[in-house]
Amino acid sequence: xxxxxxxxxxxxxxxxxxxxxxxxxxxxxxxxxxxxxxxxxxxxxxxxxxxxxxxxxxxxxxxxxxxxxxxxxxxxxxxxxxxxxxxxxxxxxxxxxxxxxxxxxxxxxxxxxxxxxxxxxxxxxxxxxxxxxxxxxxxxxxxxxxxxxxxxxxxxxxxxxxxxxxxxxxxxxxxxxxxxxxxxxxxxxxxxxxxxxxxxxxxxxxxxxxxxxxx
Amino acid sequence: xxxxxxxxxxxxxxxxxxxxxxxxxxxxxxxxxxxxxxxxxxxxxxxxxxxxxxxxxxxxxxxxxxxxxxxxxxxxxxxxxxxxxxxxxxxxxxxxxxxxxxxxxxxxxxxxxxxxxxxxxxxxxxxxxxxxxxxxxxxxxxxxxxxxxxxxxxxxxxxxxxxxxxxxxxxxxxxxxxxxxxxxxxxxxxxxxxxxxxxxxxxxxxxxxxxxxxx
Numbered sequence: 001x002x003x004x005x006x007x008x009x010x011x012x013x014x015x016x017x018x019x020x021x022x023x024x025x026x027x028x029x030x031x032x033x034x035x036x037x038x039x040x041x042x043x044x045x046x047x048x049x050x051x052x053x054x055x056x057x058x059x060x061x062x063x064x065x066x067x068x069x070x071x072x073x074x075x076x077x078x079x080x081x082x083x084x085x086x087x088x089x090x091x092x093x094x095x096x097x098x099x100x101x102x103x104x105x106x107x108x109x110x111x112x113x114x115x116x117x118x119x120x121x122x123x124x125x126x127x128x129x130x131x132x133x134x135x136x137x138x139x140x141x142x143x144x145x146x147x148x149x150x151x152x153x154x155x156x157x158x159x160x161x162x163x164x165x166x167x168x169x170x171x172x173x174x175x176x177x178x179x180x181x182x183x184x185x186x187x188x189x190x191x192x193x194x195x196x197x198x199x200x201x202x203x204x205x206x207x208x209x210x211x212x213x214x215x
Numbered sequence: 216x217x218x219x220x221x222x223x224x225x226x227x228x229x230x231x232x233x234x235x236x237x238x239x240x241x242x243x244x245x246x247x248x249x250x251x252x253x254x255x256x257x258x259x260x261x262x263x264x265x266x267x268x269x270x271x272x273x274x275x276x277x278x279x280x281x282x283x284x285x286x287x288x289x290x291x292x293x294x295x296x297x298x299x300x301x302x303x304x305x306x307x308x309x310x311x312x313x314x315x316x317x318x319x320x321x322x323x324x325x326x327x328x329x330x331x332x333x334x335x336x337x338x339x340x341x342x343x344x345x346x347x348x349x350x351x352x353x354x355x356x357x358x359x360x361x362x363x364x365x366x367x368x369x370x371x372x373x374x375x376x377x378x379x380x381x382x383x384x385x386x387x388x389x390x391x392x393x394x395x396x397x398x399x400x401x402x403x404x405x406x407x408x409x410x411x412x413x414x415x416x417x418x419x420x421x422x423x424x425x426x427x428x429x430x
Binding site: 064146 | 218252253264265266267268269270273274277279280331354355356357358359361362365366367368
């Protein structure tokens with residue numbers, strides 16, 4: 001039985017489509033009435049684990065799921081030992097440094113040394129500010145990071161930006177990009193090595209769809 | 216202007232009631248159509264920050280909110296420098312060790328050494344297993360921790376249990392309690408010291424309601 005870890009939220013619909021074209025139908029997870037966290041595929045050959053974004057690489061790293069779909073941002077932040085198999089190209093967004101629109105900062109390097117930066121992505125943020133050699137105090141928040149600059153707690157934030165609407169709604173503006181992120185198909189390294197063909201067939205199916213531009 | 220950090224979710228309704236009886240009306244945050252994260256009180260003297268559970272002590276520790284309401288579990292887990300002012304006694308739940316009902320473990324100490332334990336509360340779990348001198352491998356999950364034992368990734372979980380329904384629905388059973396948790400009124404230490412009376416009036420109001428058993 002193949003188990004696939006899927007992230008609840010923005011990537012779910014496209015993740016289901018991706019496996020559907022590769023022969024596995026998990027569309028039941030899209031049913032708003034579904035309360036199951038472990039959902040069998042309609043063919044019964046596989047099952048999906050419906051978990052939070054950050055937990056996808058955990059289930060794949062421990063081999064409880066052989067495959068998973070998750071954003072590159074999560075992989076960068078958590079650095080779990082998983083195989084990065086296919087760039088699925090959907091779920092595009094960028095990890096950006098944002099500040100109040102009314103501030104005068106043009107680039108991240110303009111921020112005052114030792115200022116506070118709020119983020120859910122502490123590791124990505126630390127790496128970026130280390131690279132540009134600017135010492136900052138990172139404040140770890142778990143949600144609504146845009147409140148950091150609004151309340152005056154932080155001078156800047158590091159967060160994912162998709163359409164930019166949340167930033168605009170909160171009077172913030174992106175001034176620097178850390179990296180671009182898209183959804184990735186990931187795999188459990190040992191399962192991939194021991195696979196007798198079933199997992200690779202799914203991976204090839206997903207790659208084929210990508211080549212055919214169906215995603 | 217007094218700012219109060221309120222946790223979205225299970226504690227919100229009681230938190231609003233608590234401040235209402237102390238003279239601050241934040242009932243607007245309960246409106247399902249409310250999209251604001253910073254909500255003024257109806258009297259205009261104060262405002263509420265609507266944030267995630269784990270972020271309440273962060274805003275209070277940095278002084279962006281002078282007061283906040285959050286579960287004791289979050290305070291135990293994150294150990295931020297905030298003043299623990301009043302046990303509000305609502306939001307009661309316990310931090311428990313749970314295993315599969317079909318397993319033979321009667322107490323946490325029966326778990327096999329070096330087994331995996333999944334939790335959102337890694338620090339609380341580490342402290343507990345250190346105390347009972349049982350070495351375990353902690354797996355940090357951010358949600359749906361009950362999937363840990365179901366998928367076979369973990370032998371046990373450490374999680375909050377309120378009614379016990381989630382455990383039952385997933386074939387799990389609590390075998391040990393770490394501690395009991397209730398909502399707490401917390402404060403920013405420096406703001407409390409510099410306060411000219413406004414903050415203490417609210418704290419006294421909350422204490423009075425508790426004495427009168429109105430909560």
